[in-house]
Amino acid sequence: MFINIKSLKSKLLKKGSFSKAILFSFIISVVACFILQFFQLSHNIWAVTNWIVQNIGIFVLSFVFIFFLQLFLLSIIGNLYYSSTVTFIILVAIGYSNSKKISVLGEPLYPIDFYQIRNIKSLFEMIGGSVSLLHIIGILLLCGTFVYLYKKLPKMKVSIRLRVITFTLSIFVIYSYLHFSEGFINVLAAGAGVEVVLWNQPENYETNGFVFGLLSNLENNVMEEPEAYSEETINQIVEKYKLKANEYNKQRNVLTKGEKPNIIFVMDETFWDPTRLESLSFSEDPIKELYEIMSKHSSGLLLSPEFGGNTANVEFEALTGLSMYNLIPSSIPYQQSLSKESAFPSIVSLLEDKGYDTLAIHPYKKVFYSRDSVYSALGFNSFLGETDMKHISRLSENAYVSDQAVVDEVLDKLQNTDSPMFIHAVTMQNHLPIQAGRHGTNSITITGLEGELKEELETYSQGIKQSALAMRNLTDALSELTEPTIVVFFGDHLPSFSTSVYEEAGFTKADPHESERLKSETPLFIYSNFSMEKRALNTMSPAFLGVTLLDMLEQPLSPYYAMLQDIKSRIPGLKLDVMVDSDNNIKTELTAEEKSLLEEYKLIQYDLLKGKKYSCPLMFNDSDMHQ
Structure with a gap:
């Protein structure tokens, strides 16, 4: 013109x-x-x-x-x-x-x-x-x-x-x-x-x-108000799960006999198993070190609510037990809701009340996703960002802080703290962009792709190989630690490659639910340096990690966690576009009872995020829990 x-x-x-x-x-x-x-x-x-x-x-x-x-x-x-x-x-x-x-x-x-x-x-x-x-x-x-x-x-x-x-x-x-x-x-x-x-x-x-x-x-708030929302309805849900909690708790003994184990959550940035791309061949398994840990401890797959980004939504589920399934698509509750709170119930606040020293570690800028304010509301006593950490080694000059540096930071804190610790570590090593040489010299070759796609996936594989080695170093060090310690490890989401790697590698399936499941599953394990039951975790959402851990430790449940246990027993994998049942199969239809359970879950979630908080503190009252 x-x-x-x-x-x-x-x-x-x-x-x-x-x-x-x-x-x-x-x-x-x-x-x-x-x-x-x-x-x-x-x-x-x-x-x-x-x-x-x-x-x-x-x-x-x-x-x-x-x-x-x-x-x-x-x-x-x-x-x-x-x-x-x-x-x-x-x-x-x-x-x-x-x-x-x-x-x-x-x-x-x-x-x-x-x-x-x-x-x-x-x-x-x-x-x-x-x-x-x-x-x-x-x-x-x-x-x-x-x-x-x-x-x-x-x-x-x-x-x-x-x-x-x-x-x-x-x-x-x-x-x-x-x-x-x-x-x-x-x-x-x-x-x-x-x-x-x-x-x-x-x-x-x-x-x-x-x-x-x-x-x-x-106008896309995190949630729309459910029609049934009222103080009376919330109180009915609370009373129901108080009874459920009592039923669960009668059958429990404290596994650790009163000793509180250190608990470490490691949410590993963009950690996934690329060998699931069936049409490709790898010169070696990039995460063989991780699979060795998984073979000896409780393990399975995490059904991430995200793909390629929005890490904060994955940790939102893991720390609060609330689900992105109940939220309006594109929501980021950390920024839309939790950043405005002075206190919010979570696995962090629960453990803090039990005498745990609660620490968050993220080797990057603390203001991202408003973590600097959200972590405090969730119950963390302290938060270490990149500039606060003692260990900040990198795999190359332009790389993010390595996963091994995070491991060193975690071990340093465990060895220099007398109280039992809950540490939530969010790594950065494998964050985009995937640039040649970022993780050192590639030692893995891939056949089935050519050109930039091949180089991109080989560089990514080198990064997660280093991450798996870091996790092996962590568990090896913890095996020598006299304090009982648990590690809950999971990848936050799949990588968003710059082009159609998944399609070219035959990752897309005829059933859209199966494709969505494949695009959502990341490695998950629960390690302990003391004797603890080994379980097949199958596929589960991060929202159920907290209740799974409490269950494995045979800890008494509050009404809130009793509700999560009920839902997990029927739908352990809960995502908007795909659900996984207790038999580890894709679920396409809900029974009337399951719909009712999810509606109760939604009402409690709305009450906490947008409502009047009628459920606090009764839904989270753990006064009967063992000290």
Whole structure:
């Protein structure tokens, strides 16, 4: 598109300044909306053009929203060109971030992602941020175009009166868009063809465009209030599980005879078994050291609620016993709910009440996912980030802190603390991006892939080989420790490879539930340096790790954990797109009793996250538990 500057200038001069500002803002809005779709649709101009033709109503409503954002800034700043520049730069940055997230994680940008804006530099590094020559040329061309236009176009002034009117109108329209499901914008959007698909966010954004994809998630609270929610209903659930807890507890003896074992949770970043890609051959098993541990101790698979990212949601389940199954898709409860709490019941607070020294270790920035505030609310006495750790060795100069360094930190704390400890360690070694040489020289070769895919998977395999060795070093060291100690190890989610590694390696199955299960299962084991029953853990969700541990130690259960035990006994694997039953088979239908159990679970979860907390403290009363 070529702009005839003289013609445009002539037209503008014939109108009042405000009319010129409106026209200019309109043009900027259309272009910005096109660019947002350009980033949304893989930088394909023809795909954007085709989408606009097929969804002209949605496109119009989208750029109208941007138009009023531009007018809002104009009313604040007062200078048309400055406000246009700010609007344009912000929207291009958002579009690029969306494109980058889609390419790395397969998911679009959500409103909740803006919580991490203060960590933008670190986020850019974590997802493999780089600026190509093409990006630089594009940025320079845009800057040059703006400078040229500003020099050639006439100066425009907008009176204070018109700025006030514009401010008021734009606030009204922007508010209506931000709450579009409640007002007249919803009617217009429905007429234009907007159909919100919250359970499939990539489709939601592709169908409705970036603007309405993003807007549809603004009102996406972690949970909607269940119809049956009331104090009376919650009290009935509490009474039911008080009786259940008493039944369970009558049959229990404290396995450790009063001695409190150290408990270590190791949530290993992006740890998974790539040999499950059946069409590939590996020169050696990358995690053979881990399988040796698993063969001697309770082990199975974790059904991660996430794929490729959102680590905090996995530890949310593991530490609280609550499930992402009950939440609205794309939720991040750490940031949306728990960061606002001063205290929140968890396995951490339970152990803290029993005299445990509770410590969280994460060898990266403490503010990510608001961990710095969330961990305190969960009951951690202390939290060590990357700058607080004594051990920070890396596998290469540009790598993250190694898993072995985390192991050394854990062992150091155990050996220098008299109280029994609960340590929750979240590693970083295998976090994206997967870059050649990051984990040292690759010692594993893979056949069945070529080129960049082969190198990517070999580099990843080298990383998890080092992680498995670190876990072997941890259990070897603990075997020499006189204090009873338990390790609960699990990978948080599968890696999100940059291209279709899973499809090319034959990972996709005909049954979508089976495919989802394969894309969700990571290694899991529970190790102890003292005699403890060995169990086949099969496939379970992280929400049931706490109750499984209490059960294996024959510890009395509070009503809350009695509820989790009931659910786990029927549906140990609970995820929105796949469920696994107690026989380790995929479950596609729920019985009436199971539906009732899950509804009770949902009510308690809502009560804790969004409701009045009627269930506290009765649901978590462990006064009858052995000390």
